[in-house]
Amino acid sequence: MEPHILVVDDDREIRSLLDRFLRKHGFRVSAAADGQTMRRALDEWKIDLVVLDLMLPGEGGINLCRELREHSDLPVIMLTALGEETDRVVGLEVGADDYVAKPFSPRELLARIRAVLRRTQGDSRPRADSGQAVLRFSGWSFDPTSRQLRAPDGVVISLSAGEYDLLMAFATHPNRVLSRDQLLDLTRGRFAGPFDRSIDIQVSRLRRKLREDPKNPKLIQTVRGGGYIFATAVANDASTDT
Amino acid sequence: MEPHILVVDDDREIRSLLDRFLRKHGFRVSAAADGQTMRRALDEWKIDLVVLDLMLPGEGGINLCRELREHSDLPVIMLTALGEETDRVVGLEVGADDYVAKPFSPRELLARIRAVLRRTQGDSRPRADSGQAVLRFSGWSFDPTSRQLRAPDGVVISLSAGEYDLLMAFATHPNRVLSRDQLLDLTRGRFAGPFDRSIDIQVSRLRRKLREDPKNPKLIQTVRGGGYIFATAVANDASTDT
DNA sequence: ATTCGAATGTAACGGCTTGTAACAGCAAAG
DNA sequence: CTTTGCTGTTACAAGCCGTTACATTCGAAT
Numbered sequence: 001m002e003p004h005i006l007v008v009d010d011d012r013e014i015r016s017l018l019d020r021f022l023r024k025h026g027f028r029v030s031a032a033a034d035g036q037t038m039r040r041a042l043d044e045w046k047i048d049l050v051v052l053d054l055m056l057p058g059e060g061g062i063n064l065c066r067e068l069r070e071h072s073d074l075p076v077i078m079l080t081a082l083g084e085e086t087d088r089v090v091g092l093e094v095g096a097d098d099y100v101a102k103p104f105s106p107r108e109l110l111a112r113i114r115a116v117l118r119r120t121q122g123d124s125r126p127r128a129d130s131g132q133a134v135l136r137f138s139g140w141s142f143d144p145t146s147r148q149l150r151a152p153d154g155v156v157i158s159l160s161a162g163e164y165d166l167l168m169a170f171a172t173h174p175n176r177v178l179s180r181d182q183l184l185d186l187t188r189g190r191f192a193g194p195f196d197r198s199i200d201i202q203v204s205r206l207r208r209k210l211r212e213d214p215k216n217p218k219l220i221q222t223v224r225g226g227g228y229i230f231a232t233a234v235a236n237d238a239s240t241d242t
Numbered sequence: 243m244e245p246h247i248l249v250v251d252d253d254r255e256i257r258s259l260l261d262r263f264l265r266k267h268g269f270r271v272s273a274a275a276d277g278q279t280m281r282r283a284l285d286e287w288k289i290d291l292v293v294l295d296l297m298l299p300g301e302g303g304i305n306l307c308r309e310l311r312e313h314s315d316l317p318v319i320m321l322t323a324l325g326e327e328t329d330r331v332v333g334l335e336v337g338a339d340d341y342v343a344k345p346f347s348p349r350e351l352l353a354r355i356r357a358v359l360r361r362t363q364g365d366s367r368p369r370a371d372s373g374q375a376v377l378r379f380s381g382w383s384f385d386p387t388s389r390q391l392r393a394p395d396g397v398v399i400s401l402s403a404g405e406y407d408l409l410m411a412f413a414t415h416p417n418r419v420l421s422r423d424q425l426l427d428l429t430r431g432r433f434a435g436p437f438d439r440s441i442d443i444q445v446s447r448l449r450r451k452l453r454e455d456p457k458n459p460k461l462i463q464t465v466r467g468g469g470y471i472f473a474t475a476v477a478n479d480a481s482t483d484t
Numbered sequence: 485a486t487t488c489g490a491a492t493g494t495a496a497c498g499g500c501t502t503g504t505a506a507c508a509g510c511a512a513a514g
Numbered sequence: 515c516t517t518t519g520c521t522g523t524t525a526c527a528a529g530c531c532g533t534t535a536c537a538t539t540c541g542a543a544t
Contacts, residue, residue, distance in 0.1 A: 012357055033339065036315070057334060160520060175387050197502085198522050204504055205521095214503075216400050221389055224403040224501065224530065231388045402530060439492085440532050446494055447531090456493075466491065466540070 003048040004028045021106040035059040069095035134237040170230035179227040243431035245290040246270045263348040277301040295321045311337035376479040412472035421469040
């Protein structure tokens with residue numbers, strides 16, 4: 001799978017340069033110029049590593065990194081100013097995994113990205129799942145910790161890994177149209193090729209597990225030309241946390 | 243689809259210049275000379291990006307941008323005066339995505355518009371839909387969250403993506419004549435070509451779903467030469483929000 | 485009141501998008 | 515090595531949307 005890198009920098013030339021360079025070297029790239037866009041990208045895509053400018057205007061890279069570390073072990077490489085040793089120390093203290101000083105060689109950054117990814121490879125991001133609250137919707141209850149789906153009548157439904165990942169993607173983005181690329185990124189870490197029907201097949205299988213009426217699905221609805229939407233309210237049962 | 247740009251500037255030469263230039267480069271353009279017209283345009287059209295003059299007389303571009311950010315993540319490019327660095331900083335702080343200093347090259351603005359749109363591409367604007375209240379009219383109830391339409395007799399009517407978008411457009415602009423261009427913009431992100439009957443077909447299909455008498459439709463009425471009007475009171479059931 | 489042209493209504497059709505059965509390949513378990 | 519389950523691909527079917535064509539309605543002109 002091609003790792004998905006998120007580049008967060010207000011300098012559009014840096015975003016553009018890194019976009020082209022990293023794609024050329026086999027990565028998928030998203031870009032954000034500010035904290036808000038960064039948060040949305042982290043929410044809607046499955047990002048494998050963040051390249052974050054420490055001197056980001058507004059909230060600042062330090063605060064954004066700190067905030068990210070509250071919920072995630074996602075690797076972060078900080079872009080810092082040359083010679084600013086204090087900044088680097090602070091950056092590493094709030095959880096950055098590495099730093100690269102500006103102006104930087106894209107090749108150096110590439111090497112560090114690969115090194116950090118190699119080191120964190122296989123990381124299944126337990127924080128994202130472990131301790132996660134039970135999700136409830138339309139009488140169903142879905143426990144990510146035990147990977148257990150319970151039907152409204154109490155029957156436990158077993159899910160394959162693919163079905164589980166897809167349901168997690170939907171349940172954590174309810175009432176939003178998710179494109180096939182987003183669903184594939186969130187579940188398989190790749191984008192769809194032309195004529196790729198794999199998500200449609202998986203959605204069909206998950207609908208069957210969720211006992212949907214194929215003619216008129218209620219939970220997972222099709223949005224023609226857009227993708228799929230998990231059309232239900234989802235509640236977090238934080239109180240069942242152990 | 244052709245992105246829809248809203249140009250907000252009191253200088254009609256700038257509005258005119260940008261209108262011609264941006265259309266030539268594949269955009270649809272609307273223009274506003276003041277805050278009031280800007281608000282109406284934002285309500286009646288599906289705008290993809292706003293170009294906003296920071297020095298707009300009256301309420302001022304800063305306040306308008308701030309107000310826009312209270313409800314929307316719509317990208318904004320500020321037009322600022324050359325050399326006014328304080329203004330730019332303030333502009334970015336109230337949420338502008340980029341800025342261009344006057345006098346500006348239309349080509350530079352075009353490049354920035356494309357860059358910002360590329361960055362925000364795929365943005366499904368969750369604020370517009372998530373947590374949306376149930377809309378009630380003439381005994382019908384329409385829940386945008388579950389995309390479910392319920393008839394006065396309780397029967398659930400399934401809607402296609404196109405029918406859903408059209409009903410949303412009508413239900414969020416009740417008792418107002420909407421032109422075919424507006425309906426197409428709000429539902430498909432494009433304007434009508436000559437002899438374009440697609441909205442009329444969709445209206446016909448939606449009327450059938452809403453059980454209208456074709457000879458004498460009550461909910462969706464035709465305004466000859468003007469478009470269509472959703473002629474009913476629409477209530478927001480905010481209390482059903484979860 | 486009549487005529488005419490424009491605007492609108494919608495049936496039918498074609499192309500595109502989506503649903504899914506069936507099958508093949510792969511990986512893991514026994 | 516064999517068996518089983520899972521996932522993706524292929525093929526066929528169904529639904530959706532836009533275009534076309536024909537019919538109806540309405541408003542303006544006479």
